[in-house]
Amino acid sequence: MxxxxxxxxxxxxxxxxxxxxxxxxxxxxPSVSPASRARVLAAVEALGYRPNAVxxxxxxxxxxxxxxxxxxxxNPYFTExxxxxxxxxxxxxxxxxxxxxxxxxxxxxHHVRTLLDRRIDGLLVSPTDGGSPLMLDAARAxxxxxxxxxxxxxxxxxxxxxxDGRAAVRDLVAHLHGLGHxxxxxxxxxxxxxxxxxxxxxxxxxxxxxxIALPDAxxxxxxxxxxxxxxxxxxxxxxxxxxxxxxxADNLMALGALDAIRAQGLRVPQDIGLAAFDDIPWFVHTDxxxxxxAQPTGDLGRAAVRALxxxxxxxxxxxxxxxxxxVVRRSCGEPDPGTAGTESPSSERSNR
Amino acid sequence: MxxxxxxxxxxxxxxxxxxxxxxxxxxxxPSVSPASRARVLAAVEALGYRPNAVxxxxxxxxxxxxxxxxxxxxNPYFTExxxxxxxxxxxxxxxxxxxxxxxxxxxxxHHVRTLLDRRIDGLLVSPTDGGSPLMLDAARAxxxxxxxxxxxxxxxxxxxxxxDGRAAVRDLVAHLHGLGHxxxxxxxxxxxxxxxxxxxxxxxxxxxxxxIALPDAxxxxxxxxxxxxxxxxxxxxxxxxxxxxxxxADNLMALGALDAIRAQGLRVPQDIGLAAFDDIPWFVHTDxxxxxxAQPTGDLGRAAVRALxxxxxxxxxxxxxxxxxxVVRRSCGEPDPGTAGTESPSSERSNR
DNA sequence: CTGAAAGCGCTTACAG
DNA sequence: CTGAAAGCGCTTACAG
Numbered sequence: 001m002x003x004x005x006x007x008x009x010x011x012x013x014x015x016x017x018x019x020x021x022x023x024x025x026x027x028x029x030p031s032v033s034p035a036s037r038a039r040v041l042a043a044v045e046a047l048g049y050r051p052n053a054v055x056x057x058x059x060x061x062x063x064x065x066x067x068x069x070x071x072x073x074x075n076p077y078f079t080e081x082x083x084x085x086x087x088x089x090x091x092x093x094x095x096x097x098x099x100x101x102x103x104x105x106x107x108x109x110h111h112v113r114t115l116l117d118r119r120i121d122g123l124l125v126s127p128t129d130g131g132s133p134l135m136l137d138a139a140r141a142x143x144x145x146x147x148x149x150x151x152x153x154x155x156x157x158x159x160x161x162x163x164d165g166r167a168a169v170r171d172l173v174a175h176l177h178g179l180g181h182x183x184x185x186x187x188x189x190x191x192x193x194x195x196x197x198x199x200x201x202x203x204x205x206x207x208x209x210x211x212i213a214l215p216d217a218x219x220x221x222x223x224x225x226x227x228x229x230x231x232x233x234x235x236x237x238x239x240x241x242x243x244x245x246x247x248x249a250d251n252l253m254a255l256g257a258l259d260a261i262r263a264q265g266l267r268v269p270q271d272i273g274l275a276a277f278d279d280i281p282w283f284v285h286t287d288x289x290x291x292x293x294a295q296p297t298g299d300l301g302r303a304a305v306r307a308l309x310x311x312x313x314x315x316x317x318x319x320x321x322x323x324x325x326x327v328v329r330r331s332c333g334e335p336d337p338g339t340a341g342t343e344s345p346s347s348e349r350s351n352r
Numbered sequence: 353m354x355x356x357x358x359x360x361x362x363x364x365x366x367x368x369x370x371x372x373x374x375x376x377x378x379x380x381x382p383s384v385s386p387a388s389r390a391r392v393l394a395a396v397e398a399l400g401y402r403p404n405a406v407x408x409x410x411x412x413x414x415x416x417x418x419x420x421x422x423x424x425x426x427n428p429y430f431t432e433x434x435x436x437x438x439x440x441x442x443x444x445x446x447x448x449x450x451x452x453x454x455x456x457x458x459x460x461x462h463h464v465r466t467l468l469d470r471r472i473d474g475l476l477v478s479p480t481d482g483g484s485p486l487m488l489d490a491a492r493a494x495x496x497x498x499x500x501x502x503x504x505x506x507x508x509x510x511x512x513x514x515x516d517g518r519a520a521v522r523d524l525v526a527h528l529h530g531l532g533h534x535x536x537x538x539x540x541x542x543x544x545x546x547x548x549x550x551x552x553x554x555x556x557x558x559x560x561x562x563x564i565a566l567p568d569a570x571x572x573x574x575x576x577x578x579x580x581x582x583x584x585x586x587x588x589x590x591x592x593x594x595x596x597x598x599x600x601a602d603n604l605m606a607l608g609a610l611d612a613i614r615a616q617g618l619r620v621p622q623d624i625g626l627a628a629f630d631d632i633p634w635f636v637h638t639d640x641x642x643x644x645x646a647q648p649t650g651d652l653g654r655a656a657v658r659a660l661x662x663x664x665x666x667x668x669x670x671x672x673x674x675x676x677x678x679v680v681r682r683s684c685g686e687p688d689p690g691t692a693g694t695e696s697p698s699s700e701r702s703n704r
Numbered sequence: 705c706t707g708a709a710a711g712c713g714c715t716t717a718c719a720g
Numbered sequence: 721c722t723g724a725a726a727g728c729g730c731t732t733a734c735a736g
Contacts, residue, residue, distance in 0.1 A: 005495065007728095007729060007730085008729065008730065009729085017706080017707085018706070018707045018708075019707090019729090019730080019731090020706070020707055020708080020709095020731080020732080021705085021706065021707075023730070023731055023732080024705095024706090024731090024732095026730095026731095027731080029732095031705055031706085032705070032706085033705055033706085036705080036706080048489075050465075050468065050469055051469065051729085051730075052410075052469070052471060052728090052729055052730065053466075053469040053470045053471065054406055054409045054410045054415070054470065054471050054728090054729080054730090055410050055712090055728070055729035055730040055731090056729080056730055056731075057406045057712095057730090058404075058406045058407050058410050058711095058712050058713065058714085058728090058729080058730075059711080059712050059729080059730050059731050059732085060712085060730085060731065060732095061712070063406070073431055073434060073435050074428075074431060074432065074435060076426075076428070079425055079426060079431055080426065082425060082452075083425050083426060083452060083454075086452060090462075095449075095466055097447075097449050097450075098449075098450050100434075100435060100438060102435075110442075113402075114405075114447055116402065117402055117403065117404070117405040118405045118406065119404060119405065119406050137400075143357065226633065255633055255634065255637065258636075258637045259636070259637075262636070262637070281578065281607055282607065282634040282637075282638070284610075284611070284614070285607065285610045285611075285614070285634075285638045285639060286634070286637045286638055286639065287637060287638065287639035287640065287641075288639065289639075359712095359713060359714085360713065360714065361713085369722080369723085370722065370723045370724075371713090371714080371715090371723090372715080372716080372722070372723055372724080372725095373721085373722065373723075375714070375715055375716080376715090376716095376721095376722090378714095378715095379715080379716095381716095383721055383722085384721070384722085385721055385722085388721080388722080403713085403714075404712090404713055404714065406712090406713080406714090407712070407713035407714040407715090407728090408713080408714055408715075409714090409728095410712090410713080410714075410727095410728050410729065410730085411713080411714050411715050411716085411727080411728050412714085412715065412716095412728085413728070
């Protein structure tokens with residue numbers, strides 16, 4: 001039954017010691033006699049006592065809690081990131097509170113504010129925009145240790161844990177070029193986000209290496225969510241010269257692109273090719289399987305937690321950049337037989 | 353710069369009033385003179401003061417926070433549920449802390465315990481098992497208001513918000529029967545979970561109405577995660593008489609089933625049909641599009657929050673059961689032309 | 705090894 | 721309308 005209204009005083013009374021002694025036992029302070037310890041433990045057990053974390057936090061000024069503000073929970077990439085963050089944090093004795101920004105700066109700020117008010121020990125953020133005043137203030141004040149993950153805000157003294165997709169994008173463009181595609185379009189994320197602008201830049205640069213230009217009409221402005229991918233793709237398809245291939249800067253916009261393509265009764269890759277940034281399990285089973293750039297999501301989450309906890313505990317972590325890699329499937333046309341990068345489903349999901 | 357170490361005392365000093373007055377202004381207590389209010393507000397602004405939520409919670413004995421323990425974050429169904437829960441909670445002035453059980457009872461208990469220690473105002477749970485001692489204790493003690501969502505634990509005085517899939521399962525079986533399928537198999541969730549057992553029962557009952565039996569060999573034991581769906585399907589395929597159609601009791605096991613089917617080089621629906629409980633955006637684009645039973649996920653989340661907040665505020669909510677519905681696509685064979693239940697992508701995702 | 709006491713940052717009767 | 725003071729449930733020097 002153990003009514004949770006039991007306090008440390010009740011335990012002290014039951015054990016016949018002072019609350020100080022109870023507290024010491026609970027915090028495994030060395031100087032407690034074995035006898036007292038046993039009595040306290042017995043009382044704790046008997047009463048079903050659980051320390052009030054709120055009171056403890058107020059007193060110790062630490063919550064053993066990390067905040068994680070992600071851009072979009074409906075995005076499997078962030079969901080996987082959140083999972084690995086929670087796991088790594090738990091291993092170090094921290095809880096994590098997740099805030100979902102839904103790609104909306106105001107919602108992001110709402111969560112950051114709430115998290116800060118709760119006095120979390122550290123904050124992991126994947127910023128939805130170029131830096132709201134609140135975010136800039138928080139980062140510059142430095143009161144709460146911060147680390148950026150996936151996306152970041154330039155010019156701030158905050159470690160960044162992310163993956164670099166430049167090489168993979170270059171591989172992708174080489175792959176597309178090899179298949180004979182020349183009209184290549186991209187659905188970009190918001191220019192204010194680092195991943196939004198970087199992926200376009202990397203794409204443009206890679207095209208340039210092949211002597212291909214990236215006309216404005218081939219840059220669709222998306223917001224990393226499905227609906228924007230659909231709209232951008234509709235616009236591409238309405239062009240006098242539609243692209244041969246569309247590269248979606250994240251998996252949700254690729255989903256939207258598939259919606260748009262399907263709505264027009266077109267086929268992938270015969271009528272138009274599709275590739276995506278971020279690889280997810282479903283891409284193996286879409287019609288056709290989608291060629292994608294895979295990030296080492298689990299590693300990113302773990303590295304981010306490590307960096308943040310380093311900061312919290314007074315060490316000075318450095319930024320971490322991990323490589324992404326191209327996974328070729330069939331959505332841009334048949335690759336030459338024997339091309340590397342294809343995979344079996346078992347190898348692909350072995351770590352789930 | 354507003355160092356966050358500013359406390360209410362600093363504000364009081366700056367405004368030339370007592371901390372009591374500052375507190376009253378912050379909590380919009382009526383009896384404060386306009387002059388004092390203005391001075392306090394100015395001081396708050398000048399110092400960038402933010403109340404310490406930990407201290408406030410300790411004092412008021414409420415955290416304005418809801419806990420949500422879901423079975424698996426990697427499951428898009430729960431992710432969508434979590435999103436709607438957070439949204440509904442936020443509208444009522446509550447934050448929500450999500451705990452991911454990963455379908456593991458110990459992990460579920462870990463999160464429940466942590467949440468209770470943090471003195472959340474209410475707890476929403478989708479139990480991973482039939483009821484751990486901790487969960488039973490918490491529910492019976494009633495110290496923290498609780499509501500079950502999706503799954504529940506029988507015999508407890510805790511409101512349940514869920515969707516009833518019986519009718520939809522019957523529709524599914526009728527659909528399969530109409531297509532000429534007679535050997536129907538199911539990949540079940542853990543028998544200890546309500547959704548695990550209910551879906552098998554509904555399936556068995558529906559088969560019975562058509563004079564079809566459900567042999568043990570056609571019941572694959574899964575755990576709602578992808579790998580188990582793969583294993584169960586491999587076993588089905590190795591049978592002397594493999595089933596015509598496999599019904600996966602959730603979307604992740606359907607993903608696993610697709611993996612297994614693809615690994616054997618078989619085609620859906622020609623070689624074997626597939627249907628799933630839970631509909632997700634990707635099912636429109638898999639090869640082939642997957643026939644699924646859709647739950648009103650957003651409504652469930654909202655209803656769950658409403659019920660929980662009712663409990664917290666002293667009202668007595670009743671349980672809520674919403675219907676699920678069958679969405680026919682092509683993964684079990686071509687439906688007769690003109691059959692209802694098919695849909696366009698736009699109508700389908702109009703609420704995202 | 706142990707206990708009395710102060711104090712973490714707030715809120716809220718209570719008295720004026 | 722306002723302030724002094726108590727107290728939420730803990731932890732932790734301090735003194736013994």
